Amino acid sequence: MEHYFFAYCPLSYDGDFFPEAPPGCSLTPLFPASPGLLLCICHITDQLQLDANFEAIRPYLVGERLHRLLHSGMRWPPSLALARLRSSEWPAEQLGLDAFEERMAPLLAQCLERQNKIPARLLVARGFDGELERGEYYWVVQGHEHSRWVRWVTPDYRLCEGPPDLFHWPPEGEPSSGT
Numbered sequence: 657m658e659h660y661f662f663a664y665c666p667l668s669y670d671g672d673f674f675p676e677a678p679p680g681c682s683l684t685p686l687f688p689a690s691p692g693l694l695l696c697i698c699h700i701t702d703q704l705q706l707d708a709n710f711e712a713i714r715p716y717l718v719g720e721r722l723h724r725l726l727h728s729g730m731r732w733p734p735s736l737a738l739a740r741l742r743s744s745e746w747p748a749e750q751l752g753l754d755a756f757e758e759r760m761a762p763l764l765a766q767c768l769e770r771q772n773k774i775p776a777r778l779l780v781a782r783g784f785d786g787e788l789e790r791g792e793y794y795w796v797v798q799g800h801e802h803s804r805w806v807r808w809v810t811p812d813y814r815l816c817e818g819p820p821d822l823f824h825w826p827p828e829g830e831p832s833s834g835t
Contacts, residue, residue: 662698667694680700680703680707687760734767737815738797774797788822796823797815799820800820805817
């Protein structure tokens with residue numbers, strides 16, 4: 657059994673907008689789906705509480721095709737980060753959930769299919785900048801050790817930028833963990 661699922665979570669306002677987690681869950685926001693809703697990964701923290709409230713959550717679950725694509729994206733996090741970046745460029749419009757899924761599914765599939773064309777490398781962080789933890793591995797998707805900056809995928813599937821010396825680069829000619 658999976659310990660997470662994908663659902664649209666309504667936004668609440670308490671001085672700042674934030675997604676409301678379903679009962680028994682914590683959230684990782686992925687994509688704004690429409691005004692007032694975010695597509696999120698719902699991590700199950702209390703199965704009994706979730707089960708007791710599941711009928712109220714059921715209408716907000718993503719469809720099967722998008723679920724499969726998102727699940728695949730979690731196996732290659734750069735695809736979710738790239739889809740998140742590209743979807744942020746969409747014009748702000750009121751889309752229904754079906755229309756959002758019709759737009760998101762091909763974008764995510766395209767990002768997954770490009771995984772052999774993107775020079776992503778799994779590198780260990782040597783520094784700390786608020787988004788990185790020293791000693792943990794991150795997907796670096798743009799730049800190299802001699803670049804002015806690199807882009808990497810955060811644990812919540814965002815792209816961040818910083819200097820390449822934040823990462824340990826393998827010696828020339830030696831492959832990194834992700835290549």
